[in-house]
Amino acid sequence: VIDHPKYQESKRIAIFLSMPDEVQTEEIIKDIFKQGKECFIPRYKPQSNHMDMLKLSSAEDISSLPLTSWNILQPSDDDTAREEALAGGGLDLIFMPGLGFDKKGNRLGRGKGYYDTYLERCMKHPRGKPYTIALAFREQICESVPVTENDVPIDEILYEDC
Numbered sequence: 001v002i003d004h005p006k007y008q009e010s011k012r013i014a015i016f017l018s019m020p021d022e023v024q025t026e027e028i029i030k031d032i033f034k035q036g037k038e039c040f041i042p043r044y045k046p047q048s049n050h051m052d053m054l055k056l057s058s059a060e061d062i063s064s065l066p067l068t069s070w071n072i073l074q075p076s077d078d079d080t081a082r083e084e085a086l087a088g089g090g091l092d093l094i095f096m097p098g099l100g101f102d103k104k105g106n107r108l109g110r111g112k113g114y115y116d117t118y119l120e121r122c123m124k125h126p127r128g129k130p131y132t133i134a135l136a137f138r139e140q141i142c143e144s145v146p147v148t149e150n151d152v153p154i155d156e157i158l159y160e161d162c
Contacts, residue, residue, distance in 0.1 A: 014039075016097045
């Protein structure tokens with residue numbers, strides 16, 4: 001991942017904080033800071049499909065975040081000091097999680113549409129849609145995954161031995 005040309009050229013990167021069944025992102029987050037890039041992580045709004053990408057100040061900043069009812073670390077709702085990526089300079093790259101992917105760039109998420117809705121908002125930003133890379137295990141690559149007209153295809157899927 002850290003040798004990928006899109007990662008190398010990107011300055012503002014959004015990445016998910018891994019759940020136990022997802023590709024682990026901790027080392028990538030450390031590298032983002034090591035290389036002097038800006039790091040943004042999701043804050044999901046429950047009972048909606050709204051998500052923001054909020055700026056982390058350091059890799060260590062993660063340990064100060066509260067745990068949600070979904071067992072995800074994220075900035076609290078009353079945390080207003082962090083920059084939201086689309087309120088500032090937008091994003092160059094988004095690393096995305098998912099449950100399943102196909103080789104056409106379709107992604108099966110957890111069903112709420114957070115990333116698809118966020119990418120729609122990105123398209124309205126002056127910077128436009130960031131490049132999207134899904135991080136997957138080989139076992140998550142399927143012949144096809146179900147999609148709807150609201151699903152935004154991913155630019156690239158990285159998995160072991162791809």
